[in-house]
Amino acid sequence: MKRKFNLNRKFFKKLEELIFRVLMIISTTIIIVALLAIIISILIKGVPSLSWEMITQTPKGGYYFGKEGGILNAIIGSLYLSGGATFLALVVSLPLALYMNIHKMKEKLVVNIIRLFLDILWGIPSIVYGAFGFALMVFLGLRTSLLAGILTVTLFIIPIMVRSMDEVLKTVPRGLIEASFSLGSTRSETSFRVILRQCIPGLITAILLAFGRAIGDAAAVLFTAGYTDYIPTSLSQPTATLPLSVFFQLGSPIPEVQNRAYASAVVLTVIVLIISISSRAFSMKYQKNRIK
Amino acid sequence: MRSFSILNFKVRRTLRENLSAFWMKCCYLLILAMPFILLIGLLLKSSLLFGEHSLMELIFSSEWKPLSGKFGFFPFIISSLWVTFISIAIAAPVCLLTAIYLTQYAKRFVLKIMQPVIDILAGIPSVIYGVWGIIIIVPFVSKVAGWFNVSSSGYSILTGAIVLAVMIIPFVLNILIEVYKTIPIELSEASLSLGATKWETIKKVLTRKAYPGIISSFGLGVSRAFGETIAVLMVVGNVVQIPSGIFQAGYPLPALIANNYGEMLSIPLYDSALMFAALILFVVVTFFNMGSRYIIMHYEKKI
Amino acid sequence: MINGSIINIEGLNLHIGNKHILKDINVKIPEKKLTVILGPSGCGKTTLLKSLNRLTDLYPEVKTQGKIFNGGIDILNPKIEITELRKKMGLLAQSPYPLPMSIYDNITYGLRISGRRKKRYLSKRVEYYLRQVSLWEEVKDRLKDPASALSIGQQQRLCLARGLSVDPDIILADEPTSALDPVSSREIEELFLKLKQRYTIVMVTHILRQARRVADYVIFMYLGEIVEHGTAEQIFENPQNQITKAYIKGTYS
The missing domain is CATH 1.10.3720.10 (MetI-like)
Incomplete structure (x- = not known):
């Protein structure tokens, strides 16, 4: 009697584990399938509209109605915008990350406060940055422009960049920092000559990650960068961007215009994939070359 | 001549150290100020609305x-x-x-x-x-x-x-x-x-x-x-x-x-x-x- | 001198990746004695201990060959239902790892898992095992507190009681005092001396003096091999091998 009961219990234990293992495999598969579905559906819709003209011409006759032309304005605009924002963010992020990990190495409280604030900033949705950026723009009497877009996106990617640089710099052994100090280096020399060299691949990964976020985000530039058919020639002109090129042109009833949206989606996806793969390559190299 | 260049070197070194520390501190303050600037900006801009309506009305009215x-x-x-x-x-x-x-x-x-x-x-x-x-x-x-x-x-x-x-x-x-x-x-x-x-x-x-x-x-x-x-x-x-x-x-x-x-x-x-x-x-x-x-x-x- | 063995290890080889960790281990562990696996750190003592109840399964890239017999069953046979066999061996880790639950539930966890549910039975067992490790008086008023609230020494004794709760024949202890202060270490050692009347204890240590204090039987390991094994008397008074001699005399550290 007792034995039978035990066998039953064992059977149910096994069955429960089996059911959950199947569910786990299903969940994992769902995630892989979702990614494939996204990439394949974008490619199927977009690749047929990709052509040499598409990526080398600006739209003709207005981006919302004109049937001719391509998406060069958005490609170049996006590169300008994210390039500028990434550069500006770097100017703030790298010093700050070094400050946290070398200058304030011993002051846990300061570092934790910075981390807390970065976490807060990092959590704020990009639409809030966008709305804030626009309000500020109106307040300062500026118009929608490449510059306003760059500034808004910079604010939005700084926490992302500092946080990932912080992760990299955290792993620098204290001994290395102390060794540099004991050779008589100043803090900034230690930072920029010793630590930077050690961490460059990791920092490049952080920069690429931030660039990827900058180029992909639509909500922060929606009100600040404007949209135009032309490639901007100065910081005060509005600019088109790839995400908005998708967003605006997809809403058009004209199929040719929609095709431009799908083509933009493909270009954007490819850029993001390249960033993702190359940052992976960098971080692998980083793990190999790091002195432990 | 030589001692002069060493001095010069020292001055430049200190200057560089101080400048970088100064910029780092600026970045640090920027990060600390940012959430508050955002919050205050949003509060200021939406305060006009509070003048006309109560918070409860804004949140629970569906008109x-x-x-x-x-x-x-x-x-x-x-x-x-x-x-x-x-x-x-x-x-x-x-x-x-x-x-x-x-x-x-x-x-x-x-x-x-x-x-x-x-x-x-x-x-x-x-x-x-x-x-x-x-x-x-x-x-x-x-x-x-x-x-x-x-x-x-x-x-x-x-x-x-x-x-x-x-x-x-x-x-x-x-x-x-x-x-x-x-x-x-x-x-x-x-x-x-x-x-x-x-x-x-x-x-x-x-x-x-x-x-x-x-x-x-x-x-x-x-x-x-x-x-x-x-x-x-x-x-x-x-x-x-x-x-x-x-x-x-x-x-x-x-x-x-x-x-x-x-x-x-x-x-x-x-x-x-x-x-x-x-x-x-x-x-x-x-x-x-x-x-x-x-x-x-x-x-x-x-x- | 040695009557009957409880564990028979025959031709055990263990690789992690392409590192050869354990090399051709052949040894018998005597029943109801305290066996000490002794040797410098990194010689594979802990790995040998964990092979005894096949916890090596948890680590990726571990490959084992050979046989470990316990009661006539080869533990390393992958077809064996290891879950029940593991219950026969209580484990005490280097530092205490209480389960994330109350003191009471730490003891009853193993019992519940094997299907004992009656409250009165469980309460009695809790008291019994806590008394075994002389912890009862200290914690009887706060059995519902999380186990992590205890001091490290108390936690280690709780872990021992937890191990005893499923009524094992063997206690496997992996440097059980390395995280403890001298007083708590002493308490654990004394408990072991008491418990070896009823349990077979296998303890890993690199502390020579501790081994001298508690061991009945000693297995001396060096670089993944068993250099020498025998009764405590043999090994400590009259070691045969040069390496063992050097280690015992303390010229090797």
Whole structure:
């Protein structure tokens, strides 16, 4: 009697584990399938509209109605915008990350406060940055422009960049920092000559990650960068961007215009994939070359 | 001559040190000031609205007639809540099961596949998710609605939630993997040597140990989902109504801001109202963000 | 001298990746004695201990060859249902790892898992095992507190009681005092001396003096091999091997 009961219990234990293992495999598969579905559906819709003209011409006759032309304005605009924002963010992020990990190495409280604030900033949705950026723009009497877009996106990617640089710099052994100090280096020399060299691949990964976020985000530039058919020639002109090129042109009833949206989606996806793969390559190299 | 150049060198060195330290301090202050600047900016801009309406009225009224000065945010708040919580309800079990699978059962090659999958999924821009939603999820949901005898265009709360769920999966999953990885292997050893099976160990010991981490990962997922804009905006329908079912269109707060900001500035109080929407986002998102981090910091050691 | 063995290890080889960790281990562990696996750190002592109840399964890339017999059953046979066999061996880790639950539940966890649910029975067992490790008086008023609230020494004794709760024949202890202060270490050692009347204890240590204090039987390992094994008297008074001699005399550290 007792034995039978035990066998039953064992059977149910096994069955429960089996059911959950199947569910786990299903969940994992769902995630892989979702990614494939996204990439394949974008490619199927977009690749047929990709052509040499598409990526080398600006739209003709207005981006919302004109049937001719391509998406060069958005490609170049996006590169300008994210390039500028990434550069500006770097100017703030790298010093700050070094400050946290070398200058304030011993002051846990300061570092934790910075981390807390970065976490807060990092959590704020990009639409809030966008709305804030626009309000500020109106307040300062500026118009929608490449510059306003760059500034808004910079604010939005700084926490992302500092946080990932912080992760990299955290792993620098204290001994290395102390060794540099004991050779008589100043803090900034230690930072920029010793630590930077050690961490460059990791920092490049952080920069690429931030660039990827900058180029992909639509909500922060929606009100600040404007949209135009032309490639901007100065910081005060509005600019088109790839995400908005998708967003605006997809809403058009004209199929040719929609095709431009799908083509933009493909270009954007490819850029993001390249960033993702190359940052992976960098971080692998980083793990190999790091002195432990 | 030589001593002069050494002196010069010293001066330059000190100068460089001081300059870099100064710039670092500026960056530091910028980061500390930023959340407050944002908060104050949003408060100032939305304060005009507070002059005319009480907070309760703004949040719980469902009359949205900007032209006649009526700003009831209730439909938008409810839409946001619906979309957010359905998306987390979809994402949570998937993430939990996958995290357990990847940290406890999976073979090496599965991990090798999944790491880039998660990374790429995390890097795909919001707008691409939106396009995907329109191409695949909208028709799918429309069909599913048909099975329940509901007619739906497919642009609905459920569609927004599904797209959003896929977007937050990599984010929540990464946290959960980290949570499970940091549990010491000795706990598993202890449980196994008491005669527990692997699954019992996972269920009764590891997941219990991971509990604060799990809760906070979901909280962080909520904070991420609540503010997501473009992807949701593209598939959720954007009709001002209190949705009565998941197949109906909704109009979450971020979509409200994105669709209207900067356009109808001639209507009095309108931009103030939209800033109020941004303020709600800021407060809710920061609350969930900080709350989750608090949970993981304070309860991790106690269990 | 040695009557009957409880564990028979025959030709055990263990690789992690392409590192050869355990090399051709052949040894018998005597019943109801305290066997000490002694040797410098990194010589594979802990790995040998964990192979005894196949916890090596938890680590990826571990490959084992050979046989470990316990009661006539080869533990390393992958077809064997290891879950039940593990219950026969209580494990005590280097530092205490209480399960993430109350003191009470730490003890009842193993019992519940094997299907014992009656409250009165469980309460009695809790008291019994806590008394075994002389912890009862210290914690009887706060059994519902999380186990992590105890001091490290108390936690280690709780872990020992937890291990005893499923009524094992063997206690496997992996440097059980390395995280403890001298007083708590002493308490654990004394408990072991008491418990070896009824249990077979296998303890890993690199502390020579501790081994001298408690061991009945000694297995001396060096670089993944068993250099020498025998009764405590043999090994400490009259070691045969040069390496063992050097280690015992303390010229090797």
